[in-house]
Amino acid sequence: MEIFKIKKDIPFMSYGRLTTAISLITFLLSVFFLAHRGLNLGVDFTGGTMMEVSYPQAADIGKIREAVDSVGLKDATVQNFGTSRDVLIRLPLKPELSISALSEQVLTALQKADPNVKMNRVESVGAQVGQELYENGALALLLVSIGIMAYLALRFEWRFAVAAVIANMHDVVIILGFFAFFQWEFNLTVLAAVLAVLGYSVNESVVVFDRVRENFRKMRKAGVQEVINNAITRTMSRTVITHFSTQLMVLSMLFFGGEVLHNFSLALTIGILFGIYSSVLVASPIAMYLGVSRENLMTGAEKKPAAADAQP
Amino acid sequence: MNRYPLWKYLLVLITLVLGVVYSLPNLFGESPAVQVSTAKSSAKLDPALLGQVEDILKQEKITYEAVFLDTNGVKVRFENADTQINAKDVLQGKLGKDYVVALNLISRSPSWLRSIGALPMYLGLDLRGGVHFLLQVDMKAALDKAAERYVGDFRSALRKERVAYMGVSRDGQAVQVRFSSAAELEKGKKILNKEYPDLTFRDIDSGNDKLLIATLNLQAQKRIQEFALKQNIQTLHNRVNELGVAEPIIQQQGLDRIVIQLPGVQDTAKAKEILGRTATLEIRMVDEEKSDMTTLDKASKGQVPFGDEYYVERNGQPILVKKNVVLTGDYITDAGPGLDQQNGESVVHVTLDARGARIFKQATKENVGKRMAILLIEKGQAEVITAPVIREEIGGGRVQISGMANVQEATDVSLLLRAGALAAPMDIIEERTVGPSMGEENIKRGWHSTLWGFAAIAVFMIIYYMLFGSVSVLALGVNLLLLTAVLSLLQATLTLPGLAAIALTLGMAIDANVLINERIREELRNGNTPQAAIHAGYDRAFDTILDSNVTTMIAGLALFMFGSGPVKGFAVVHVLGILTSMFSAVVVSRALVNLIYGYRRKISKLSIG
Numbered sequence: 001m002e003i004f005k006i007k008k009d010i011p012f013m014s015y016g017r018l019t020t021a022i023s024l025i026t027f028l029l030s031v032f033f034l035a036h037r038g039l040n041l042g043v044d045f046t047g048g049t050m051m052e053v054s055y056p057q058a059a060d061i062g063k064i065r066e067a068v069d070s071v072g073l074k075d076a077t078v079q080n081f082g083t084s085r086d087v088l089i090r091l092p093l094k095p096e097l098s099i100s101a102l103s104e105q106v107l108t109a110l111q112k113a114d115p116n117v118k119m120n121r122v123e124s125v126g127a128q129v130g131q132e133l134y135e136n137g138a139l140a141l142l143l144v145s146i147g148i149m150a151y152l153a154l155r156f157e158w159r160f161a162v163a164a165v166i167a168n169m170h171d172v173v174i175i176l177g178f179f180a181f182f183q184w185e186f187n188l189t190v191l192a193a194v195l196a197v198l199g200y201s202v203n204e205s206v207v208v209f210d211r212v213r214e215n216f217r218k219m220r221k222a223g224v225q226e227v228i229n230n231a232i233t234r235t236m237s238r239t240v241i242t243h244f245s246t247q248l249m250v251l252s253m254l255f256f257g258g259e260v261l262h263n264f265s266l267a268l269t270i271g272i273l274f275g276i277y278s279s280v281l282v283a284s285p286i287a288m289y290l291g292v293s294r295e296n297l298m299t300g301a302e303k304k305p306a307a308a309d310a311q312p
Numbered sequence: 313m314n315r316y317p318l319w320k321y322l323l324v325l326i327t328l329v330l331g332v333v334y335s336l337p338n339l340f341g342e343s344p345a346v347q348v349s350t351a352k353s354s355a356k357l358d359p360a361l362l363g364q365v366e367d368i369l370k371q372e373k374i375t376y377e378a379v380f381l382d383t384n385g386v387k388v389r390f391e392n393a394d395t396q397i398n399a400k401d402v403l404q405g406k407l408g409k410d411y412v413v414a415l416n417l418i419s420r421s422p423s424w425l426r427s428i429g430a431l432p433m434y435l436g437l438d439l440r441g442g443v444h445f446l447l448q449v450d451m452k453a454a455l456d457k458a459a460e461r462y463v464g465d466f467r468s469a470l471r472k473e474r475v476a477y478m479g480v481s482r483d484g485q486a487v488q489v490r491f492s493s494a495a496e497l498e499k500g501k502k503i504l505n506k507e508y509p510d511l512t513f514r515d516i517d518s519g520n521d522k523l524l525i526a527t528l529n530l531q532a533q534k535r536i537q538e539f540a541l542k543q544n545i546q547t548l549h550n551r552v553n554e555l556g557v558a559e560p561i562i563q564q565q566g567l568d569r570i571v572i573q574l575p576g577v578q579d580t581a582k583a584k585e586i587l588g589r590t591a592t593l594e595i596r597m598v599d600e601e602k603s604d605m606t607t608l609d610k611a612s613k614g615q616v617p618f619g620d621e622y623y624v625e626r627n628g629q630p631i632l633v634k635k636n637v638v639l640t641g642d643y644i645t646d647a648g649p650g651l652d653q654q655n656g657e658s659v660v661h662v663t664l665d666a667r668g669a670r671i672f673k674q675a676t677k678e679n680v681g682k683r684m685a686i687l688l689i690e691k692g693q694a695e696v697i698t699a700p701v702i703r704e705e706i707g708g709g710r711v712q713i714s715g716m717a718n719v720q721e722a723t724d725v726s727l728l729l730r731a732g733a734l735a736a737p738m739d740i741i742e743e744r745t746v747g748p749s750m751g752e753e754n755i756k757r758g759w760h761s762t763l764w765g766f767a768a769i770a771v772f773m774i775i776y777y778m779l780f781g782s783v784s785v786l787a788l789g790v791n792l793l794l795l796t797a798v799l800s801l802l803q804a805t806l807t808l809p810g811l812a813a814i815a816l817t818l819g820m821a822i823d824a825n826v827l828i829n830e831r832i833r834e835e836l837r838n839g840n841t842p843q844a845a846i847h848a849g850y851d852r853a854f855d856t857i858l859d860s861n862v863t864t865m866i867a868g869l870a871l872f873m874f875g876s877g878p879v880k881g882f883a884v885v886h887v888l889g890i891l892t893s894m895f896s897a898v899v900v901s902r903a904l905v906n907l908i909y910g911y912r913r914k915i916s917k918l919s920i921g
Contacts, residue, residue, distance in 0.1 A: 002921060004777075017455065035463070044877075052750075098353040100445075100584050100740040107581075120750040122580070126741035133876055140874035147866040155859060190811050192871065197814075199867025200820060203860035207827070210856045238830040240775065242823040245769045249819030252765030253812060258757040260438075261812050268816065 004237035009229045012281065013288060014081050019281035026274075027170055030177020035181045042187030045121055045137075047130035048089040049103050052121040052259075053110060058084040060114075067113040071105045076312050082259055099124040134173075137191045145169065152202075156209055159238060159290040164205035167283035171201050171274045184263050193264045197271030200246075204279030207288070211235050216294045224293060228284050236280070243276050313847050314910035316903055318748075324903045327895070328790065334797035337421035337432040343377060345418040347558045348411050349385030356587065361411075362386050368406045374399050380423065384559065387418055394404045404556075405547060416558035423589045433800045436807035436881060437744065439758075441751035442575035443583055446742035447544075449568045452738035454540035455485045455533060456660035460528065461645070464667035469507055473501045484779070487511075489524040497522045510535075537568065542737035545570055551586050570738070580745050593641025596681035597675070598699055599632040608632065623685070631699055633685045638675045643668025649722035650712075658716040669709025677705040686713065744877075759812025766792070769822055777829050779908070779919030784825035787901035791821050794892040799885065807881035817889030823860065824897035828853040834921055842915040846907050850902055857898065865890050 012019075043050045053059075061078055064087055068076045077090045094102060101124050110117045125133070145165050152161035175194055179186050211231035220226055250272065254265040350357055362381045363386060369376055376399070377389040390396045397417060400662060409571055417440070419432045437444050459482050464479045466489060476488040477500060489504075491497040494517070498770040501513055501524055512533035516523040528536065545562055552560045561573040577583050597621045608630045611622040620632045628720065646663040664672055675684075685699040700713050716722040746754075769788065773781035795814060832849030840848060868890060871883035911916055 020676065098739060100743055102595065103745075104581055104584070118747065118749075119745070120747045122745040124740075124743040126448075126739075128448075129699065129742045136876060137879075140870050140879070143874065144867045144870040145872060148863050151863060151866060188876070188878045189882075190810075192809055192875065192879040194869050195818060195867055195875075195879070196882070196886065199864040202863045202867075203820075203823065206859045206863055207856050210859060214852075225751045233401065234834065235830075238823075238826050241830070242826045245822045245826065246816070246819035248768040248772065249761075249765035249815050252763075252768060253761040253815055256757055256760035256764060257812065258753065260754070260808055262760065263808070264812055 001081070002237075004240070006074045006233055006236070008162055009063045009120060009226070009233045011225075012229050012232045013225045014286060015281075016285040016288070019221050019277075020285055023170060023278065023282050026174055026177075029178055030180070033177050033180040034231075037183065039176065039180050039186045040135075040217075042185045042190075043090065043125050043130070044188040045134045045186070047125050047127035048191060049093075049099060049122065049124040050105060051089045051091070051106065051119065051123075052081075053087065053089065054086045056116050056118075061087065061089045063113055063133075064089070064110065067109040068106060071102075071109050073102075073106070088193070093127055100125055105168065120176075133188060137188075140191075140195060141172070141198070144195055148198070148202050152206070152209075156213065157292070157296055158213070159287050159292045160205075160209045163248050163283045163287035163290060164202055164209070164279075166286055167205055167278040168201050170197050170278050171197060171271055174274050175267050175270045179263075179267070184266060187263070189260060189264045190267050193267035193271070197268060197275065201275035201279060204275055205283040207235050207238065208279060208284060212284075212287075212292070224288060228288060232280055232284060232306040239276055239280065243272050248271050314843055314906045316906050316910075321903060321907075324900055327794070328900075331793040331797040332803050333425070333428070335793055336431045337419050337425050337430050338796060338800060340420040340422075340432075342417040343389045343391070343420050344393045344431075345387055345389045345416045346403060346699055346863070347385050347418075348386050351413055351840075352539065357381070357385055365403065368403060369399065372402050374402065379425070380426075382426075385412075387416070389418055389420070402584055411605060412553045412556055413554040414558040415578075416499065420675070430802070431803060433796070433798060433806045434803040435751075435755075436805045436810070437573055437575060437751075438746045438808045439751050439755050439811075440446055440575055440808065441746050441748035442573065443577050443580050444574075444742070444744040445572040445584075445587065445740050446565070447572065447587075447738040448741045449544055450572065450737045450739065451537050451568050451832060452485075454536055455528065456482070457736070458528065458536050459485045459487055462511070462664045464505060465508075465665055466526075468666040468670060469503060470500055473499075473503050474761070475503065481745065483525075485528065487526045490786060491522040491524065493640070497524055499526060519830065524667045530627070541568065541570070543735040543740060548572060555583060555586055569741075575764040576748070578732045580743075584740070592685045593644065594637050595639040595672075595675075595857070596685050597634045597639055597679060598685050599634050600682045602632050607624055621694070623687075623694065625696050625699060631683075631685065631696055633687070633696065633699075633790045638684070639668055639671055639811075640665075643671070649716075649719060651719075652712070658719045658722040660713040660716060660722050662711040662713060664711060666709065669707065672709070673705060673707040676702050678918055680704060684703060708792050750850050754808045755811075758808055758815070762792075762811065762815045762818065766818060769819065771849070773822065773825075776921055778921040780829050780832070781907070781921065783904045784822065784829065784897075786826060786904060787896045788818060788822055791822045791889070791893050792818060793898035794896060795885070795889050797894060798888050802888075805881060805886050805887070806885070809878040809882035810885040813882045813885035820864070821889065821893035824853070824857045824893065825901060827856055828897075828901070829920060832918065836918065836920070842918045843911070844907060845918065846909060850898070850905075855899060857894070859895055861890050 059080065061080065065078045068078060068089060072092070075092045079088050080086065081088045089106065091102060091106065104122050107119060125197050145168070149161045149165045152164055172194055175197065179190070208231055211234055212228055215227040215231050219230065220232070247269065248270045250265050253261050254269065257265060346363065359381060363377065364659065365386050366379055369388065374395060375390060375391070377425050379388045388397060388399065400413050400415055407413065421430070421432065463480050463482050466487060470477050476492065476496050478492055480487065480489050487856055489500060491500060497515055503513065504511070504526065505513055508526070510529060511526040512529045514525050541564060545564060548562050552562060552572070552574065553573065555577065557574045557577055561571065565569045565571045572587065574583060584917055599617070602617050602620065607617060611617065612630055617621045617632065619635055621635055624632055626633050643664045644662055644667050648661050650659055650661045651657065652659045679702050680703065683699045683701050686697045687694045688697055698713060766788070770785040773784050775781070777784060795802060795817070828849055831853045832845050835845035835848045836842070865887060868883050868887040871879055872887060875883050909918070
């Protein structure tokens, strides 16, 4: 079976203006939602307590809220998730009470209200730890970008490196934009997904760039635009098939992975969808606008003769 | 051209065999078990203990599946949880307090697998249930406490040298000594400088008051902090032992934090209480006047003489100890095992601070020939560690506690003296608890995600690439096998995000095979012969595969370095998965393709869809 039987190269680069415009709009919208609504940060980052409890029968949210209120926590949120028997309770930090005492008190109150309550999961994070996790997350994001850029600059050329990183950041910002728009909870697991997308999506750009370099060598007479068009067309089949396969896995996680992996797989889904788009239609035009040419790539390749070995 | 040299096939074969062997333990499942480990360094972990455990179980007619000894202790596997709990109670009762008997789950894998180090994957807390605490050690308090000790030390040092001072007080972490004249200050400074090289001295002349300010220098501060952290970890170890946790993790994190992970612990309230409690040490006099047989006998029945308390020593001797406390553990600065210089007996050397030394000197002077009891008070429960006879007046703050049975006991007692109390208070700053059913649920979820995702990819790949698709799926299967083997072999902690990483890595690893297959198709389209197309396809795709894997690897490593908790768990598996996928997607799939096509003379068509 073969889905992509494309005889002629698709002139992707002549749509450059349109695709860049679309990207720019989604990007700006994401930034707007991020600024306007902000991320719904989980307790990992804000500090606070999250408890997951379950009951043998349908949970009485009102009664649970009463029990939590009795501890003196007015800002707590109590909600169902998954089934009507499972309840998620979120408690903000209380400066006068240690986090360990807090969860203890709430659990005691819940047990008093209904002795059948079962505690499934408690996560309590102090304010300082939350702040650190937040900072470390940002640092990881920054370092991944720098690392990838350095590798690509070494392996290809700085124009490709910059283009790939811009395309990647575009994906990351859009994922964050989605999370801000829908106010999905952003926690450490989602951060892991976002960072994985960063590594994953750069793959795409690498595959296209690899082909661009090869084409520069083979298609001696073609212009830059033709070379890139050909590279994208030739790799398109692979791009779509790979992403489709990965998406199958992610969908499986979305369906079977339960609450903890839900937002994780959501972030990956958005990342994969926009990853296809951005690596093809964002990274390449940017590389072109930055003025990638045969000359600056060839010198790059000569510096690394090992890369040319594969050529017959 | 599409033939591997023999060694490459062998390499693939050996890797596969190793992969199967080291993945195997994961298939056997787990049985309820009891783990016996030592609570004190004096109790030994040796085959004798193994025999002892076996004997006890046989005597009590408790049937077990297997019993063996490893570095953690003696492990006994049972058929069901009821026997397990019964056995735990019996063993704890018979073995006594020197041993920790904990409930555990251990793999049912046969012993030959265990003997080659093949163990099932090490599951994180979110997959097996348990508690995770992150404790912050209050270093400021540790330094305050150190400064507080110098206040007393300074007073006695100055008094001893007859330097006239007006007062000594603590100001934060500095110690202030007030003098009335500059001459006395100079004198005092000289003496203190000599005696306390750890301190930095500086004087301030504010009119009437001549102030000498002593602060801890940086090295000393660092030393105190390190000591405080070590001591707290030691104390926590002792306390966790009491909880009966099979495989606790107590580790330093950063400069002032301690991570505690207690798998399988459900009662967080009890865990917190035990971890957070404070222990104190007390030295009191034994009431020798009332230590006759009849009084002791009466005391054991509850008729304790007024002003005394009744205890049983570790060796089983009953003892009456006065309620009046001579000295508390706050005065102890250090304790270590040693040998008596005269008779070679094992002893414990205790160093007291200046104030403690003075009190101790006075007490020993008045009580030569009598016994002195050293008590450890934990959770309101006091225990007499030892009650040595005072042979002579002891001055200078160096105390030798004799009466130790051997070096082990001396080590043990000094450990208790040092670690009985926390060096600095601690706060729980992060707490994560996962219930046991939740852990099982999470394993199921992670496993199902991987399984169904894999199945979907397999169906798709086979339809789309036919035989080459099947090869890709086999290679992906090998990747899963190798990843499982590597994770089991390294005993890297597998968490739910780690399971997600397995799924995601598999989803991403197929990329390499897609690249190769697409490339082969393209080469065919360009008019190459099937053999040449396979060769060129693998060759040209490799550069791309390498590049894309390196970039993914960069992301993975950064995640590992800066991530914490779930992010780290994800990163470990992700990075390992990239490595195994490089091997399986390139080498293993090529070996398969070579075996299928490489030895045919004529191929008219490749089955690549």
